[in-house]
Amino acid sequence: MDNATRVVHEIIAKIAKKDPADMGADLKLAEDLGMKSVSRIELAALLEDRLGVLIDNFEIRKPKTIGEVVEMVNAKL
């Protein structure tokens, strides 16, 4: 697992109050992890803080799965 994927898993696990080891690319943020829309603001800020990627509050609403968050982050690194 590359560093960006590991950090994305850690951040999403923190927001969703889950174990980072249980995170996987196909997991859906809302349906599987119960992440509310409002958590997306914090997700964007945590990604910027840890990885230095700038994602605005509109963009961060697009990804549906953890894998799509990783893709978005990798495209910006």
Place this chain on the structure above:
Amino acid sequence: MDLMKYLARKAKKSPSTIVFPEGEDPVIYEAARNLAEQGLCRPILLRNGKTIREETKVKSDGRIPLIIIDPLSSPELERYIDQYCEERHMPRSVGKRIVTQPLCFGAMMVKNNDAGGMVAGIAHPTEDVILASELMIGFQPGIGLASSFFVMEAPGFAGGENGRLIFADPAVNPDPNPEQLADIAITTAHSARDLLGWEPRVAMLSFSTKGSAEHALVDKVVKATELARQKAPELLIDGEMQADTALMESVALKKMNSESPVAGRANILIFPDLNAANIGAKLVQRLANAASYGPVIQGFAKPVSDLSRGATVEDVVGASLMVSARAGS
């Protein structure tokens, strides 16, 4: 008296402090100056630059300064960041990134009673306004979602509340489940009380009246009515019923098989979904030449208004008066 005149009179008696996070926008600036000059509220504009008090021209006996705050140099910033990080268990660097966003800073001012309400949305999508408000201000006790309503005034209509009706939810929730629909009914009743001083009579609308039709769509409204009554037994809420049953006593007498404090004299109509509410409101506007005010966002613990991107100075003043009326209640 039309709604805006009524709200302006109410606002003037006790002007509320309203924060405008999009203070760089010329329409917002003009509206804020108008509000201050007329003594209708105490506007605070957020924008980059020095924090200043700008004296407005005196057009009335209520001389109110226009206050402009730069969130980054505000003395409250550190306190807000500390508070957010503590409540959300976030690192300080993340707290700073979030709280310095104008919508979040404005919502924090409201949460901390540094402002009575927030008016935003001219430069942001509705969802951004809702998310910032949900994150910082949170919902009313027992309410789990944001929703919206229109106040409708149809010429020649004598029912409702002196010819006025409230329609919900025409703008936010596409297909609420029974729990969400119950929350929309309760929140709208509270908004009617706070904004207009009404004693709410809430009709839960359907294509069926008290079992006249059987369908899953009817079941949803029946369930929502039960839940709303359980959660807010002090409110007058009844359903399921058709729109004519809700509004006309002669029809209510024929169709209702039990006494109802709502049927025939409802002043709040809760539609089963966004399709019905939005289409219903547009039809009343166009076919009955009705004035409609809103959509007003509701459900938060403190009042917030969402503006259209194309809002005019008059629209912003109207939205501010609606926030002011709820802030002062």
